[in-house]
Amino acid sequence: MAKKKTIRTIPQERTPIREQPPAERVRNFSEVACGYRLEDAMREAERCLLCPDPACVKGCPVSIDIPGFIRKILDKDARGAYDVITDTNLLPAVCGRVCPQENQCEGVCPVGESLEPVAIGRLERWVGDTAIAERWSNLPYIEPSGFKVGIVGSGPAGMACAADMAKAGCEVIVYEAFHQPGGVLRYGIPDFRLPNEVIDAEVANLVKLGVKFECNTLVGRLFTIEQMIDEMGFDAVFIGTGAGYPSFMGIPGESLSGVLSANELLTRCNLMRARDFPSYDTPLELGRRVAVIGSGNTAMDAMRVSLRLGAEKVYCIYRRTRAECPARAEEIHHAEEEGIEFHWLTTPIEILDDGKGSARGMRCIRMELGEPDESGRRRPVPVVGSEHEFECDLIVFAIGTNANPIIGQTSKIRLNRWGYIEADETLATSMAGVFAGGDIVTGAATVIEAMGAGRKAARSMKAYLGLRDTDVVYLPPRKGQEGKAFGIDLAERNFVRVRVA
Amino acid sequence: MHEPEQAPPFEIVAREDFSDVTYLLEIRHPLMAKAAKPGQFVIVMAHEHGERIPLTIADFDRDKGTITLVIQAVGKTTREMQQICRVGTRLYGMVGPMGLPSHLGGAKKVVCVGGGLGVAPIFPQARGFKESGAYVIGIVGFRSKSLIFWEKKFRSVCDELIVCTDDGSAGLKGLVTLGIKAAIDKHSDIDEVVAIGPPIMMKACAEATRPHKIKTTVSLNPVMVDGTGMCGGCRVKIGEKTMFACVDGPDFDGHKVDFDDLMARLKRYAEEEKKALEKWQETCRLSGLVPAPSRASAGAPPA
Ligand SMILES: Cc1cc2nc3c(=O)[nH]c(=O)nc-3n(C[C@H](O)[C@H](O)[C@H](O)COP(=O)(O)OP(=O)(O)OC[C@H]3O[C@@H](n4cnc5c(N)ncnc54)[C@H](O)[C@@H]3O)c2cc1C
Numbered sequence A: 001m002a003k004k005k006t007i008r009t010i011p012q013e014r015t016p017i018r019e020q021p022p023a024e025r026v027r028n029f030s031e032v033a034c035g036y037r038l039e040d041a042m043r044e045a046e047r048c049l050l051c052p053d054p055a056c057v058k059g060c061p062v063s064i065d066i067p068g069f070i071r072k073i074l075d076k077d078a079r080g081a082y083d084v085i086t087d088t089n090l091l092p093a094v095c096g097r098v099c100p101q102e103n104q105c106e107g108v109c110p111v112g113e114s115l116e117p118v119a120i121g122r123l124e125r126w127v128g129d130t131a132i133a134e135r136w137s138n139l140p141y142i143e144p145s146g147f148k149v150g151i152v153g154s155g156p157a158g159m160a161c162a163a164d165m166a167k168a169g170c171e172v173i174v175y176e177a178f179h180q181p182g183g184v185l186r187y188g189i190p191d192f193r194l195p196n197e198v199i200d201a202e203v204a205n206l207v208k209l210g211v212k213f214e215c216n217t218l219v220g221r222l223f224t225i226e227q228m229i230d231e232m233g234f235d236a237v238f239i240g241t242g243a244g245y246p247s248f249m250g251i252p253g254e255s256l257s258g259v260l261s262a263n264e265l266l267t268r269c270n271l272m273r274a275r276d277f278p279s280y281d282t283p284l285e286l287g288r289r290v291a292v293i294g295s296g297n298t299a300m301d302a303m304r305v306s307l308r309l310g311a312e313k314v315y316c317i318y319r320r321t322r323a324e325c326p327a328r329a330e331e332i333h334h335a336e337e338e339g340i341e342f343h344w345l346t347t348p349i350e351i352l353d354d355g356k357g358s359a360r361g362m363r364c365i366r367m368e369l370g371e372p373d374e375s376g377r378r379r380p381v382p383v384v385g386s387e388h389e390f391e392c393d394l395i396v397f398a399i400g401t402n403a404n405p406i407i408g409q410t411s412k413i414r415l416n417r418w419g420y421i422e423a424d425e426t427l428a429t430s431m432a433g434v435f436a437g438g439d440i441v442t443g444a445a446t447v448i449e450a451m452g453a454g455r456k457a458a459r460s461m462k463a464y465l466g467l468r469d470t471d472v473v474y475l476p477p478r479k480g481q482e483g484k485a486f487g488i489d490l491a492e493r494n495f496v497r498v499r500v501a
Numbered sequence B: 001m002h003e004p005e006q007a008p009p010f011e012i013v014a015r016e017d018f019s020d021v022t023y024l025l026e027i028r029h030p031l032m033a034k035a036a037k038p039g040q041f042v043i044v045m046a047h048e049h050g051e052r053i054p055l056t057i058a059d060f061d062r063d064k065g066t067i068t069l070v071i072q073a074v075g076k077t078t079r080e081m082q083q084i085c086r087v088g089t090r091l092y093g094m095v096g097p098m099g100l101p102s103h104l105g106g107a108k109k110v111v112c113v114g115g116g117l118g119v120a121p122i123f124p125q126a127r128g129f130k131e132s133g134a135y136v137i138g139i140v141g142f143r144s145k146s147l148i149f150w151e152k153k154f155r156s157v158c159d160e161l162i163v164c165t166d167d168g169s170a171g172l173k174g175l176v177t178l179g180i181k182a183a184i185d186k187h188s189d190i191d192e193v194v195a196i197g198p199p200i201m202m203k204a205c206a207e208a209t210r211p212h213k214i215k216t217t218v219s220l221n222p223v224m225v226d227g228t229g230m231c232g233g234c235r236v237k238i239g240e241k242t243m244f245a246c247v248d249g250p251d252f253d254g255h256k257v258d259f260d261d262l263m264a265r266l267k268r269y270a271e272e273e274k275k276a277l278e279k280w281q282e283t284c285r286l287s288g289l290v291p292a293p294s295r296a297s298a299g300a301p302p303a
């Protein structure tokens, strides 16, 4: 049994993670952070106070039993830790890498009041990576329920919903418009932050649960949501089509060559492998001096990808300051280390033509922070007379996205006034049996929130189908709990097939 | 390998070569054949390393369950497809139908204009208008007589057909705009002109109809990646607005389209395209020299 720990007895320093040195990594697409080794994880786990009323669990959007899995690590029981995490989070190897932990679990960890908080994300990643390396997966005993569930979009929201519905015994088909599954994890987030093998492993886990992936399928146009319910025999449908439709600023010069959205840059580079052009056929405009407008995760990814593609200089142009910058702390830190030049309180007002139809630079204006706006952040206002020119040959917009219109165009489902799908607190939409979650409901958010939404929708879907909510049933056998077969509480077999709707 | 029930997806079931640059592929996709409507397009990937290219649906056969694409071998991908897409092989991917279907209702008398790579895609529109009861005047443009295809097919859905050739070897000598002029001179009650073809042609068509204030619809073909509204690569200027051709189009009001912007944006990857084409031709040349059986060396990149 672990002794009582206090803030003074635990290791004071956060266990560092091995990283590729900046000078080296800007020339490759391999992962930047190499992950903990067993001894690193053990040492970092020591720093957890195992609070009886843990704040971190409340800070986690899906309420992972964080002290629970850390205790398993201390017991050298990685498998046990994996089981604890996967009770609530399907994709630990992904979330450990991409969650904004500083605003979630780690942000409220009391160790963080005097020292650096416990590196929960890194521990979670270590558990997830260990599971992938050891090929663990938690395959529950699945009793077919006879229901067929369709999932539209294979991003984190769709994957999470698919997993839960498959576990509830439903036949699950995931439709994806792209030729590969994964959503933003695949086309947006670059390999040096989230390697493809991790996504492949998570997709393979779903396939093991019996989930079928059908790529190259544009729902809405190939068949509609209505057809899925009325003609194709789906008992319920989940829509997780993500945000799309990148915004531009509407300033002069935006259609010049050398101006593109971060989504386009990242999709070409990551999904289509334009970085290996011409071995892969998809081309990519390369810039010597690249300016990225915006400073969220998407912007950071676009900048760091540009560096790796060989840009000499990469600038971040943001109209607020570093304090308002919405990207994960680690990404900003890595971007700084890699030599990205930040221009805070600056915004472009025009893109300049080189006379041959390409961008040669931007005219920018400086900003200062004024009164707080409705988001509570201080609104940037232009400084009169601060116009200046800025030389660059590739300009990337990463200033947010609008709702993807396809499902709205092709079905009668109700949208809100911004075009996102309207869903109530159970994530039910205006159509019976159709649920929605993730970025297509909330607007661009985070991986873990999308995943949480997918699971929440699955819960509602089970209620709709009259399936008993079986979240607790799939815990693996624990000592002293005998009345169970294959880890399933016999009393909880989901053979109740009463349709409530 | 036996797969009795499930035939491989995206199988090429027929091919026809209209000339040494234009070829037709008929691809099996029963669901898509059921869903496709005139004006829509697909995005095709020829193989795993391929790029995603948009192609307008030239025809669909709900009974046979096939989608027809007519392709001009102009760049690396379309030339490579010309070489590798044989009957019985399959595409790596084909997704669609994409884009808003054309509005075919309402018009009583329409002119459907197709030139270059737009000849085939104008066919389903002409047929659609015909089926909705309109009087259809077809205008198709080719470089010369020997390149003409689908004339009979067009005649079966058009009340009048005007063929134009650049060299005058068949029909009217001149561009399709000459045909439009002839049609307008003859008919004072044209409700709509639909034009599909290279941007320069569509621009000329829009200019030809502008003085007559005839509604003119064009189908835009910018560079695309996803085709789902996610990347913005396909953005076009329509009047004051920026729109994404893949989800807001591909049909737009020809009198509002900024064609110069479209043409400039189509050249975005011209250099890279050229590089890819050259590399591919080099690979072909090298592998052509390699004795046939050694497949490994044929596939290997040039040393
Ligand atoms: C570059 C980038 C970096 C990011 N970095 C982070 C990060 O570090 N941490 C973090 O927490 N969040 C990050 N995010 C945000 C996060 O990725 C998203 O919030 C999350 O992926 C949303 O998940 P989703 O399942 O709702 O949608 P998506 O991941 O967008 O998946 C939707 C899928 O649906 C498909 N689709 C769309 N329409 C259709 C249709 N009609 N038919 C079939 N399929 C369709 C799409 O092709 C796509 O694959 C980042 C986002 C981007 C763009």
Ligand code: SF4
Residues within 6 Å of the ligand: A059, A060, A061, A062, A063, A064, A066, A089, A095, A096, A099, A100, A101, A104, A105, A106, A120, A121, A124, A448
């Ligand atoms: S899922 Fe995210 S928020 Fe929750 S514990 Fe893991 S890293 Fe923290």
Ligand code: FES
Residues within 6 Å of the ligand: B223, B224, B225, B226, B227, B228, B229, B230, B231, B232, B233, B234, B235, B244, B245, B246, B247
């Ligand atoms: S092709 Fe990407 S948005 Fe249209």
